[in-house]
Amino acid sequence: MKLKGLDYLNISEHFSDEEILVQHSVRDYVDSELQPIIEEHFKNGTFPAEKIKEMANLGLLGINLPNKYGCAGLSHTAYGLACQELERCDSGIRSFVSVQGSLVMYPIFAFGSDEQKENWLPRLASGDTIGCFGLTEPDYGSNPGGMITRAVKTKNGYTLNGSKMWITNGSVADVAIVWAKTEDEVIHGFIVETDRDGFDAPEMKNKWSLRASVTAELILENVEIPEENMLPGVSGLKGPLSCLTQARYGIGWGTIGAAMAMYETALKYANERIQFGKSISSFQMTQEKLVWILSEITKGQLLAMQAGRNKDRNVLRHQQISMLKRNNTWVARETARLAREILGANGISGEYPIMRHMMNIESVYTYEGTHDMHTLVLGDDITGIPAYR
Amino acid sequence: MKICVLIKQVPDTDSVIKISNDQKSIEMEGITLATNESDSYALEEALLLKEDQGGEVTVLSLGGESCQQVLKDALAKGADKAIHLDDDDYKDLDILSAAKVMVNVLKDKEFDIIFSGLQSDDIGNAQLGLIMAELLDTSHASLVMGTEILDEKTIKVKQELEGGWFQWSELDLPASITIQSGLNKPRYASLRGIMMMKRKPLESIKVSELNLENTSSKSFVHKLYIPQKTKETVFIQGSADQVVDGLIEKLTNEIKVL
Numbered sequence: 001m002k003l004k005g006l007d008y009l010n011i012s013e014h015f016s017d018e019e020i021l022v023q024h025s026v027r028d029y030v031d032s033e034l035q036p037i038i039e040e041h042f043k044n045g046t047f048p049a050e051k052i053k054e055m056a057n058l059g060l061l062g063i064n065l066p067n068k069y070g071c072a073g074l075s076h077t078a079y080g081l082a083c084q085e086l087e088r089c090d091s092g093i094r095s096f097v098s099v100q101g102s103l104v105m106y107p108i109f110a111f112g113s114d115e116q117k118e119n120w121l122p123r124l125a126s127g128d129t130i131g132c133f134g135l136t137e138p139d140y141g142s143n144p145g146g147m148i149t150r151a152v153k154t155k156n157g158y159t160l161n162g163s164k165m166w167i168t169n170g171s172v173a174d175v176a177i178v179w180a181k182t183e184d185e186v187i188h189g190f191i192v193e194t195d196r197d198g199f200d201a202p203e204m205k206n207k208w209s210l211r212a213s214v215t216a217e218l219i220l221e222n223v224e225i226p227e228e229n230m231l232p233g234v235s236g237l238k239g240p241l242s243c244l245t246q247a248r249y250g251i252g253w254g255t256i257g258a259a260m261a262m263y264e265t266a267l268k269y270a271n272e273r274i275q276f277g278k279s280i281s282s283f284q285m286t287q288e289k290l291v292w293i294l295s296e297i298t299k300g301q302l303l304a305m306q307a308g309r310n311k312d313r314n315v316l317r318h319q320q321i322s323m324l325k326r327n328n329t330w331v332a333r334e335t336a337r338l339a340r341e342i343l344g345a346n347g348i349s350g351e352y353p354i355m356r357h358m359m360n361i362e363s364v365y366t367y368e369g370t371h372d373m374h375t376l377v378l379g380d381d382i383t384g385i386p387a388y389r
Numbered sequence: 390m391k392i393c394v395l396i397k398q399v400p401d402t403d404s405v406i407k408i409s410n411d412q413k414s415i416e417m418e419g420i421t422l423a424t425n426e427s428d429s430y431a432l433e434e435a436l437l438l439k440e441d442q443g444g445e446v447t448v449l450s451l452g453g454e455s456c457q458q459v460l461k462d463a464l465a466k467g468a469d470k471a472i473h474l475d476d477d478d479y480k481d482l483d484i485l486s487a488a489k490v491m492v493n494v495l496k497d498k499e500f501d502i503i504f505s506g507l508q509s510d511d512i513g514n515a516q517l518g519l520i521m522a523e524l525l526d527t528s529h530a531s532l533v534m535g536t537e538i539l540d541e542k543t544i545k546v547k548q549e550l551e552g553g554w555f556q557w558s559e560l561d562l563p564a565s566i567t568i569q570s571g572l573n574k575p576r577y578a579s580l581r582g583i584m585m586m587k588r589k590p591l592e593s594i595k596v597s598e599l600n601l602e603n604t605s606s607k608s609f610v611h612k613l614y615i616p617q618k619t620k621e622t623v624f625i626q627g628s629a630d631q632v633v634d635g636l637i638e639k640l641t642n643e644i645k646v647l
Contacts, residue, residue, distance in 0.1 A: 001455075001457075001458045001461075002421060002422070004401075004421055017458075017461055017586075017587075018583050018584065018586070018587065020458075021461060021462060021465055021578055021583045021586070022580055022583055024462065024578075025465070025577050025578040025579075025580070025583065028577055029577045057579065058577055058579050058580060059579045059580030059581050059582075060580070063580055067581070067584070072579075072580035072581045072583070072584055073581075073584055074580055074583070074584060078580070082580070
């Protein structure tokens with residue numbers, strides 16, 4: 001079986017039939033149901049909430065989590081291919097799925113009690129419940145360990161106080177995974193229902209990126225939660241960072257999808273646009289741009305595929321995910337500029353997806369670990385010197 | 390209700406078609422293969438009937454190894470079993486011979502309904518369902534836009550006629566029915582369905598091992614070519630009324646858009 005779309009090196013042969021069928025099914029769904037509406041949502045700054053149920057029915061929420069919780073139980077490689085196809089449409093759509101699956105369902109699955117898993121995972125998989133992930137704070141982005149959100153022990157549970165910034169799905173979420181320090185300065189994860197007294201999630205407006213995705217601030221003012229809402233299986237910064245590792249893995253695949261969309265648009269445009277009596281694809285400088293993009297996407301596909309294989313064998317190191325996220329997001333960012341140049345003035349038009357992807361990728365370049373932070377993670381890995389401390 | 394759906398793998402409609410040097414086939418390099426469009430609607434109609442009436446859906450495809458892709462896709466969408474009639478030379482079979490190969494495998498399976506797409510997007514014979522009905526001695530309806538099971542022996546079908554007319558007919562079962570695109574909304578394979586697919590039976594039968602007689606092709610491709618695009622500009626002369634009359638006449642009778 002063959003992957004749909006760009007596969008210059010014939011890497012299809014390295015994927016199982018199931019994985020390729022996932023790519024086909026998600027691509028068909030995205031092309032028919034999401035591509036026709038995404039521009040309008042992006043323009044209006046709205047998330048296509050009307051599609052949540054469809055995406056859940058397709059199995060996109062918690063793709064790589066077990067069947068018994070209502071999830072598809074597919075390989076991590078299949079999850080990656082799905083992220084690629086979703087971000088080929090829009091980074092905001094992929095972000096929604098990443099947050100729900102990797103940042104909300106994953107920590108409950110990995111660190112939650114049996115009761116928490118049985119209570120929350122089926123509802124989150126079905127899309128009946130939407131989740132968000134609260135880690136970043138106004139003054140603590142790349143340095144989340146400095147967070148000031150506090151969980152103070154009470155007789156029956158905890159009282160949470162603090163604020164979180166740049167929270168995807170924040171204002172539409174029914175539940176938030178909030179990371180806070182207890183009195184012993186240790187970070188813990190808490191499941192916080194968003195209808196609790198003292199919880200507020202004002203939407204952050206005026207974004208010029210990820211406009212088809214909801215971003216909010218979380219304000220926690222004396223929010224009381226019961227003891228059983230704490231995630232029992234993890235303490236310390238490794239809890240939230242392990243969730244981000246899951247999400248970054250999906251981003252590493254997703255951004256290649258965005259680059260594919262821009263490459264396909266630029267190649268088609270270059271073949272059809274006539275200047276000086278011939279298509280602009282016949283000019284050497286256009287060909288050089290297209291070949292650069294094609295080569296970098298192909299290398300990015302190989303990187304993603306091997307990361308997927310490592311993850312499926314449970315040997316993928318977080319530093320390798322840093323390489324995946326850092327490289328492939330950079331490829332998408334550079335592709336946006338080259339594709340825009342190939343389309344000339346039309347490159348800035350909403351008739352084509354280039355500027356939308358370009359604006360989105362600026363967020364993706366920074367969120368879930370900035371490009372520079374991943375550089376330093378890799379620098380630390382090869383030299384043993386953590387330059388960010 | 391036992392339903393069989395005949396599915397063909399064809400080049401995806403977005404594929405760029407290039408003709409081989411011998412001018413008798415197309416270059417397959419770089420072609421994405423997909424389920425024939427009207428067969429997707431036939432499968433969906435079968436799955437809807439199964440969900441409504443109970444029973445099972447078997448999908449069958451004739452072709453090389455690659456056509457297992459469309460069978461697996463159908464299993465992932467909800468079909469229960471698949472039969473692959475493995476024959477790399479199937480493209481050289483005429484439609485009657487292809488139908489005979491399929492009938493040889495289907496004749497003892499006692500299907501209530503055999504669905505197929507109205508026609509294939511590549512060769513476009515639009516005869517398979519009709520021939521199957523003749524060879525299996527079943528009822529037949531073509532261009533079907535709707536189905537309704539009346540009882541275990543009867544199906545009611547809505548057929549598309551010329552000029553925007555429709556006709557409802559009642560057929561005795563078993564029946565061979567060809568489906569027109571657009572009568573339903575084909576589902577996407579859910580990711581859970583894809584996981585369950587590998588646990589469903591996919592039987593592969595080598596056509597060469599069936600020892601069939603009289604299945605050699607009676608028709609052959611002589612030459613393939615891409616139709617030449619031509620442009621013609623016609624100036625309609627005369628007064629404004631004459632120009633309008635002339636334009637309406639052409640739009641009505643030549644271009645047939647009015």
